[in-house]
Amino acid sequence: MANKKIGCPVEVTLSLVGDKWKVFILKELLERTKRFGELHRAISGISQKTLTQQLRQMEKDGLVKRKVYAEVPPRVEYSLTKIGRSLKSILDAMHKWGGNYAALKCKEQQDE
Amino acid sequence: MANKKIGCPVEVTLSLVGDKWKVFILKELLERTKRFGELHRAISGISQKTLTQQLRQMEKDGLVKRKVYAEVPPRVEYSLTKIGRSLKSILDAMHKWGGNYAALKCKEQQDE
DNA sequence: TAATATAGTTACCAAAAAGTAAGTATTGCG
DNA sequence: CGCAATACTTACTTTTTGGTAACTATATTA
Numbered sequence: 387m388a389n390k391k392i393g394c395p396v397e398v399t400l401s402l403v404g405d406k407w408k409v410f411i412l413k414e415l416l417e418r419t420k421r422f423g424e425l426h427r428a429i430s431g432i433s434q435k436t437l438t439q440q441l442r443q444m445e446k447d448g449l450v451k452r453k454v455y456a457e458v459p460p461r462v463e464y465s466l467t468k469i470g471r472s473l474k475s476i477l478d479a480m481h482k483w484g485g486n487y488a489a490l491k492c493k494e495q496q497d498e
Numbered sequence: 499m500a501n502k503k504i505g506c507p508v509e510v511t512l513s514l515v516g517d518k519w520k521v522f523i524l525k526e527l528l529e530r531t532k533r534f535g536e537l538h539r540a541i542s543g544i545s546q547k548t549l550t551q552q553l554r555q556m557e558k559d560g561l562v563k564r565k566v567y568a569e570v571p572p573r574v575e576y577s578l579t580k581i582g583r584s585l586k587s588i589l590d591a592m593h594k595w596g597g598n599y600a601a602l603k604c605k606e607q608q609d610e
Numbered sequence: 611t612a613a614t615a616t617a618g619t620t621a622c623c624a625a626a627a628a629g630t631a632a633g634t635a636t637t638g639c640g
Numbered sequence: 641c642g643c644a645a646t647a648c649t650t651a652c653t654t655t656t657t658g659g660t661a662a663c664t665a666t667a668t669t670a
Contacts, residue, residue: 395596396592398599398600407628409512422647435629459647461646472595480508480511481508487511535616546618547618547660551658569616573616613668615668618664618665627657629654629655633649633651634649
């Protein structure tokens, strides 16, 4: 498949934050640094496995920083990097557009 | 799953354009109105089935208009609605961010 | 009359993503 | 000693997504 390799910059962005789990994680971490357990409780419906996977990918992508404390029971804190925080503008744009769209659709339904 | 129902506006947006096929279709139709076959040839790697599915969903979502001509062989033209065109700003934001990110990553690699 | 072109649809199969549930590691505490 | 707490990891299963290839419908054209 020719489109498998991510070429276009839009696809780059999409591959980094184009799914709901990453958006949820981003939203939580934009608030503040959080621990693994906090994230798990905050994002209802996500499994440990998926949360770990997404966080690891985001770490690899340079969006998230993972800090492990040498304690028992273990403590791991996740925070956004500068690049990660810069995604806020994208989320804001999507938020604004989505809100607008929902309002339009709502009005449309009432007209029927 | 509590997050299945799309609540947050960001998710609304993501559900409408959060995958590569829809982005590709949007890119083609932002150029101009195109026929089914044109889209199929322009978007390398997409199958007829998937193209149809995505177009139908986008039509349902009010992003795309489907115009059927009563001809044989059949002619069907797809174009963006006003709402569909308004997604350009989102794509542009993603394009800009993605380009920036790629440039950063590229520089980073050279530093190693 | 038979082939052609276009825009699909359908049945079947493969791959990817995500959930479930159980297991791991470690140290402090009772 | 044995249990609690936290952050995972792993094996297995389910769900979702998408591909392939064959089939359809029909006016026009040779």
